[in-house]
Amino acid sequence: MGKKYNIAVIPGDGIGPEITAAAIEVLQAAATRKGIEIITKELKAGGDAIDTFGIPLPQETIDSAKASDAVLLGAVGGPKWDNVEPDIRPERAILGLRAGLGLYANIRPAIVFDELKDASPLKNPGRIDFIIVRELTGGIYFGKNGTYQSGDRLPDGTVKGKVAFDTESYSEGEINRILKIAFELAMKRRKKVTLVDKANVLVSSRMWRSLAGQMSLEYPEVEFESLYVDNAAMQLIGRPSSFDVIVTSNLFGDILSDEAGQIAGSIGMLPSASLGANGMPGLFEPIHGSAPDIVGQDKANPLATILSAAMMMRTLGEDELSADIENAVKKTLAGGFRTSDITFCNEGENIKSVGTKEITKAVIDNL
Numbered sequence: 332m333g334k335k336y337n338i339a340v341i342p343g344d345g346i347g348p349e350i351t352a353a354a355i356e357v358l359q360a361a362a363t364r365k366g367i368e369i370i371t372k373e374l375k376a377g378g379d380a381i382d383t384f385g386i387p388l389p390q391e392t393i394d395s396a397k398a399s400d401a402v403l404l405g406a407v408g409g410p411k412w413d414n415v416e417p418d419i420r421p422e423r424a425i426l427g428l429r430a431g432l433g434l435y436a437n438i439r440p441a442i443v444f445d446e447l448k449d450a451s452p453l454k455n456p457g458r459i460d461f462i463i464v465r466e467l468t469g470g471i472y473f474g475k476n477g478t479y480q481s482g483d484r485l486p487d488g489t490v491k492g493k494v495a496f497d498t499e500s501y502s503e504g505e506i507n508r509i510l511k512i513a514f515e516l517a518m519k520r521r522k523k524v525t526l527v528d529k530a531n532v533l534v535s536s537r538m539w540r541s542l543a544g545q546m547s548l549e550y551p552e553v554e555f556e557s558l559y560v561d562n563a564a565m566q567l568i569g570r571p572s573s574f575d576v577i578v579t580s581n582l583f584g585d586i587l588s589d590e591a592g593q594i595a596g597s598i599g600m601l602p603s604a605s606l607g608a609n610g611m612p613g614l615f616e617p618i619h620g621s622a623p624d625i626v627g628q629d630k631a632n633p634l635a636t637i638l639s640a641a642m643m644m645r646t647l648g649e650d651e652l653s654a655d656i657e658n659a660v661k662k663t664l665a666g667g668f669r670t671s672d673i674t675f676c677n678e679g680e681n682i683k684s685v686g687t688k689e690i691t692k693a694v695i696d697n698l
Contacts, residue, residue, distance in 0.1 A: 543555070
């Protein structure tokens with residue numbers, strides 16, 4: 332064997348163990364063909380960890396994740412833990428991992444495979460293949476907030492009541508580091524960056540726009556544009572094929588990435604990555620949830636997790652290995668293989684309705 336990578340695997344809850352097992356099986360098969368060794372270590376987080384340790388994120392999980400080259404996550408949460416205390420809900424594991432690994436950039440591709448073009452709700456979407464780069468640890472979600480009693484009085488003499496506030500704030504360093512990731516990604520793609528902000532209203536957005544304009548000068552090959560967030564939301568519907576890399580703040584990215592997922596049409600097909608300083612160790616996961624209603628029924632679509640593993644290897648510098656996995660997924664779809672969530676695509680063609688295990692085997696066969 333040549334190169335060696337240590338991958339922390341967090342299966343999590345629901346269908347998490349099924350889809351991560353499928354992704355690792357594909358990854359091992361692809362890596363073996365390239366003479367690359369993949370060493371995995373399974374860790375607990377989410378509801379699985381609550382059941383075992385009473386907390387959603389054990390220190391051992393954080394320490395082992397930090398010591399790895401990358402982290403592959405399945406999904407966390409489910410109705411089983413709906414009544415636990417808010418501080419120990421399974422979802423707290425995700426926040427803890429982001430904080431513990433210093434992950435500040437969420438990378439979410441929006442791709443419509445040719446074979447699944449009917450999945451998009453848009454009539455003539457064209458070629459949809461763009462990435463949203465969302466700032467993950469700053470902005471209004473992490474700014475000062477609270478409530479206070481207003482001393483102002485209404486005309487009848489009564490006090491107006493409570494006032495609630497949330498504060499949006501960003502430092503130059505927080506903005507520049509996320510912009511750097513966006514421009515570097517664009518250099519490896521179609522060389523276009525779109526900044527989404529609200530610079531006509533927000534002071535923080537004006538800083539984003541100013542810093543992005545300055546950074547664009549360092550990347551003369553990259554086409555740069557700025558859009559107000561309301562206009563961007565419309566343009567994602569009107570001209571989705573014109574976007575390459577979209578970079579934006581935490582709040583706007585949270586909203587637009589969900590819109591992008593709907594445009595792409597199939598949540599079971601979309602991977603994501605959360606990256607930090609120097610890109611490592613990153614956290615890679617499908618964007619869908621734990622789907623507790625289909626656990627153990629061989630119905631889960633593992634393709635988003637398999638594509639997350641491909642994304643992971645590309646971030647580690649293994650572009651050929653990543654491309655092998657992505658091309659195998661495309662060939663599998665072209666061969667008509669569909670899990671239940673995507674069987675409606677391309678109706679009337681030679682579609683094979685299959686389960687988790689069979690579509691995983693098909694991907695391996697197509698490597």
